[in-house]
Amino acid sequence: MKDQSILLDHGSGGKLSNELINSILMPAFDNAILEAQEDGAIIPINQGRLAFSTDTFVVDPIFFPGGNIGDLAVHGTVNDVAMCGGVPQYLSVGLIIEEGFEISQLKIIVASMAKAAAAAGVRIVTGDTKVVPKGACDKIFINTSGFGFIPDEINLSASLAKPGDRIILSGNMADHGVTILTQRESLEFDAPIQSDSAALNTMTAAMLKAAPGIHVLRDPTRGGVGTTLCEIAKKSNIGMKIREKDLPVDQSVMGVCDLLGLDPLYVANEGKLLAIVPPEQAEAALEACKQDVHGKKARFIGEVVADHPGQVVMQTAIGGARMVDMLTGEQLPRIC
């Protein structure tokens, strides 16, 4: 790494994040399970495998249309376990709370976590609470870790995409990231949009049942759909073709993106998944996805190809073509 100090971009889920992870964390923690860099660890056990994942939630504001940091924290880890093919069962919760934080707010957050956990069918079985002095953290941060067993017949990995596979996106892009942005003080939008924060384990279970041969499941969180697809293309060493016209975005969300100069392809989602499915099971997978309450707008957005390995190419809406690269750093509102 060239930089001497941590920049916000190192946490953006984009390239600098990858650089940080690859140049500092991976070499240090050096092991094959971690290096797989799935959404969680897939751990062989005596009988079977476990999916194990962790995520820390530092969202600001902590309450936003469509959820709060509490249910988001449950959804996030439930989803990462589910993306590994695990059936999420147990979560841990690590709270960091700023001195002076309102207990009433904490109660709301914790109630949301409980509700989200119940809805997702997971139990929060261990936890830890730290309080730091006023000013040493911003209100509240939440870590969740969780695991679940992976059914024997399931084998998911970002490195398993194959030419011919079809790519499913389970719904509109960018709802979460744009919602959060519109809540920031200085932007002052009034928008009928809300975060898509949701647990997707029911959806993944249904999809895996209908299409047990699915190659890859990923939730396109930080970095968005664009970055997630690039990651898969690189890990599987395959090319991807996607179609701009099939990438669903809510019109209001698109309005905000236009005004601020953001590309929804790189904006975070918290209740969407990408599935890469062998062609013979693709329709079944899509159908199962669409049956789910969070997957009604699911559709095929493209295919895996043998050409241009490691690269994602988009057919633009007007019929041109362009590369889709990973996000570099956090997208900022811009005028140009």
Added chain:
Amino acid sequence: MKDQSILLDHGSGGKLSNELINSILMPAFDNAILEAQEDGAIIPINQGRLAFSTDTFVVDPIFFPGGNIGDLAVHGTVNDVAMCGGVPQYLSVGLIIEEGFEISQLKIIVASMAKAAAAAGVRIVTGDTKVVPKGACDKIFINTSGFGFIPDEINLSASLAKPGDRIILSGNMADHGVTILTQRESLEFDAPIQSDSAALNTMTAAMLKAAPGIHVLRDPTRGGVGTTLCEIAKKSNIGMKIREKDLPVDQSVMGVCDLLGLDPLYVANEGKLLAIVPPEQAEAALEACKQDVHGKKARFIGEVVADHPGQVVMQTAIGGARMVDMLTGEQLPRIC
């Protein structure tokens, strides 16, 4: 809870922490595994049980004599899994880093984590990194979660202490907490003391091998030996008698405690354990503990009794008796 906002004391590991956990978190996450309130969750699986634990580390300063936030974070969770009787195998790491944090420092911390994990025989298999804006956290916070399988014959719980059991403390009290305190700017001590931060899973494995009937293992971290014993006494509904003269404290550490008016009984440890062992296996457990590199100063400090259930009584060094209560809130340097 009576308070309207979070105080530092809610994170002290003492009564207010308990109140927070019991009045807000437990009712919300409502489940039997969590309610056991062990150091981690003990999870029945198809064959056998898993120990699962999480902890977040927010220590300030992040580098201190005897370690740094990185190895401390590994030791902490390894120890909690070990205290459940689990053989710690896999860890997750969740980093929260402040924008502007020096990469060079991050490298040192991460290298310490890797070294600590290797020494403890655990693998860091999944992780997450968040960067928050300058001022939104204090340098770096680390969450670790981890799990391990519990051998079939082992059954540990803070609720299993029985009258007649003997109480082992594995070494000097208060090294970690006092070391951290002496590093704070305003106190300006020059002291030949260092944190006891260490992984205890080798010690627990040896002790459980020598004395598989051990009833309770606990690492007296925040809240110290006093609070941990009170917790066990309450959960097991037994009394405890401990002897002040058998409670080992390093003389330099005692010097700092005297000067600042702290009671070492309530100061945090990060590489010590308390074991509550049926009398017939007590000597074997102590011997195994003493064989370990971190247990050389281990000794019996008291016994479990049927009297005064829920209360810990101390025979003072001069031959008096007094109650040992839980820590209320963080101990502050005082003049009175």
Added chain:
Amino acid sequence: MCLAIPSKIVDIQGVVGTIDLEGVTRTINMALLENARVGDYVLVHAGFAISVIDEAEAAQSLDLIRELAEASLAEG
């Protein structure tokens, strides 16, 4: 060089206008634009309305482009 997005004005109070962009509303500054009215589409750049979209001109451009297209389709 300059992102500017067409948005509908739904309210004007002095120099403070409110635009609606597919349901998203935000206040903008109207100080640089004379004669804009509620219902107009304006171009918004950096929080300021800078131009009213001329719907007739828009239609005319579209017609022109469509004619070209049709001519070409007829040819092809």
Added chain:
Amino acid sequence: MCLAIPSKIVDIQGVVGTIDLEGVTRTINMALLENARVGDYVLVHAGFAISVIDEAEAAQSLDLIRELAEASLAEG
């Protein structure tokens, strides 16, 4: 009412003294104490040395207590 801990003075530079308490050193303020010397044990309260411990008096107290103890042991 007032915690004060006996500590050994290992250095004096003007009003700044250094105490050693079982290997722990810290600077303290000597402004309230006249005639203290390196090697003396002083009571330290809130960062200030407030009194030199009189070793002869200490020994005398101890002797007295010991005498009592021995007398009692002899009795018992």
Added chain:
Amino acid sequence: MSYQNLDSFRDPEVAKTLSGLIAESCQSPMRIMEVCGTHTVSIFRNGIRDMLPEDITLVSGPGCPVCVTDQKEIDDFIQLARKKNVILATFGDLMRVPGTQSSLQKQRAQGRKVKVVYSAFDALTLAAQNPKKKIVFCGVGFETTAPTVGACILEADRQGLKNFFIYSAHKTVPPALDALMSMDTVIDGFMMPGHVSVIIGADAYLPLVEKFSIPCAIAGFEPNDILASILTLVQQKEAGESKLENTYSRAVSPIGNKKAREVMEQVFDRVDASWRGLGVIPGSGLSIREEYERFDASKAFELPPARSAAPKGCICGAILTGKKIPPQCPKYKIECTPTDPLGPCMVSSEGTCAAYYRYHGAITKVY
């Protein structure tokens, strides 16, 4: 004009027709400069290069305000961020631009108060809300943006704010195009910046067209706007004509936005300005008039001349004048990437090098 109507300007059938007509019309190689960075990005994002005949080369011009901002100005922004009690307000675009030693992003990481705003007016609000802080706004942009900043200065004056400052690095487009044409550049047609034109009006380009006899088209930013403008440029060239066509007449009138220009003239003086890659261009800069100089950050703060040095080996100058394209830069994709940009053309989201990096793979025509 709703998003439904906008769709016509994005209609793939129309696009196909237009690109077919372009291919049909184009008989000889032609270099078209899209002056505006927003055009550059739109061209790449929509994959328009892919729809043009090989004879047409699109070169990007000096129309990314971040890219043409002089190194010294960037360094001054950084100096301002370091001042005590200052909150530096900036468009997001500037955050990552490397100055000689640092960037605003790195200053923020070191604890300076740097705040991204969406509008200069947000900076004004910040000033009103923080009377004890000095709010300095980094004024970059062309004629589209300068009036918005001017309006804020007038409003600050009206409110009597004493803690609101602008560092004006604003620039104007026509003098730059004139300078460009006077250099040894090979440009066969100009795609004119739509939103600058909204303010200055179509007629503002007539002297240029006349002086250099070059085909010009004012273009909007939807893909079919761009294709239509390319078509007219090609048609002009093949017909041997040099006209100004306004294919963005729904937003651009012959006389532009008089009110905005008045605000601009009221607040700013036209001065000589240094453009990265182009050097000093007479009358191409906007500095705050004496009457409003109490709002002028370059006067209110001491800014000792920094040793500003453009990044070594960066050929941004040649890129910005359309002489070279990024793949011709020896640093491109090697030492210079969006993650570690060497020059501003790589950092600005509408910078030519960044656009090439992001959207222009080895792969085209794959569908």
Added chain:
Amino acid sequence: MSYQNLDSFRDPEVAKTLSGLIAESCQSPMRIMEVCGTHTVSIFRNGIRDMLPEDITLVSGPGCPVCVTDQKEIDDFIQLARKKNVILATFGDLMRVPGTQSSLQKQRAQGRKVKVVYSAFDALTLAAQNPKKKIVFCGVGFETTAPTVGACILEADRQGLKNFFIYSAHKTVPPALDALMSMDTVIDGFMMPGHVSVIIGADAYLPLVEKFSIPCAIAGFEPNDILASILTLVQQKEAGESKLENTYSRAVSPIGNKKAREVMEQVFDRVDASWRGLGVIPGSGLSIREEYERFDASKAFELPPARSAAPKGCICGAILTGKKIPPQCPKYKIECTPTDPLGPCMVSSEGTCAAYYRYHGAITKVY
């Protein structure tokens, strides 16, 4: 005097002997007041109550500076923490004391700058390091502490510091004991505060001994110091004597620390002061002399009289005068716990109620 030697003052064999002698000597019920809170804590922590005959009742006196600090003074500290630009420096002891509405701990949680220091001198250092902040130190304590604060005022004066302030709530012990004896209290002997005595000297108690004919013993803080002093008190009483015995002669001389007293007299005036539970006691307070009034926080800041109200139902007054013990308070352990203290006697680590709560179970004599 090393820790090795100190061990003799902690020797269990010696302790056993002393407690045996006490039991032997004690022929009738006796109420001994340990004036000092540090004694109270040492008695509990060492389990000394457990080693005394039932005839001896130890009652705790007004010697916890936090406990006797008037509600108005606590409320003033809180008002000071709320002042703009102020960093309030305090001994840790005060952090949790409930004022009428809030506490310093709660103020800090709301973002006020409240800093725990180990020495008033640390507050002085803070002032020197933060010239733009006002550092206010909460001056509580008796004769032991007041000179340390006085020395800081003299040093601040020497350094010419303009941002260092003291709110003096300091109090002196002899007038309080005089007042106590003049009340309807039943005390058969006083264990005198060792570290106050270090400063004021043993002779300072002679007038009291004479006036009230009461057995007195100056005691150190090691367990055997305390047992030895109890023994002498019992022996005096049984012999019908009223003397002042100095069992802490290694630290306390007849004349005390003259230098410290000089500093105290130089900086403070003796004034009437209001003690919680005891009311106003003439000449028992220390206020900053006119000569140093620029350091006096009570003058430098506006502190409108708060509606200070002592906590309802708290019998701290009776506790502090030894009339009642905590288990006789209806709030004790029910509405009043260290987690949610009602009165200061429950919050101070050396408060009588807190000591009872922490160390005094139903269980004694269990070993």
